[in-house]
Amino acid sequence: MIIEHAFLVALSKSFGLFYLIALSIAVVVYVMWPSNKRRFDDAAKSILRDEAGPCR
Template sequence: MDLEHDMLVWFSKSFGLFYLIALAIIVVVYAYWPSNQKTFDRAAKSILRNEDGPWR
């Protein structure tokens, strides 16, 4: 089977598009998963926790 260049370009662009959409959905689901809330809250507050003086 002889594939033309246009067919390969179409396939690679479509595969890349669906791959990036799926990856974005996975990242959003991970970020908003209820069991990860404590981890993200702790990370957000960890910057403020150890500020007892100027940076040395």
């Protein structure tokens, strides 16, 4: 059985598409997970806590 180049290209493009969609969904679920809210709020405020003032 000979596998053609066009078939391999279509297969890799399809796999890549579904891989990126699944990865995007996983990131959105992680970010929206309720138990992560405090961690993200702390990270957002930490840059303001560490700032001593304007640079001169």
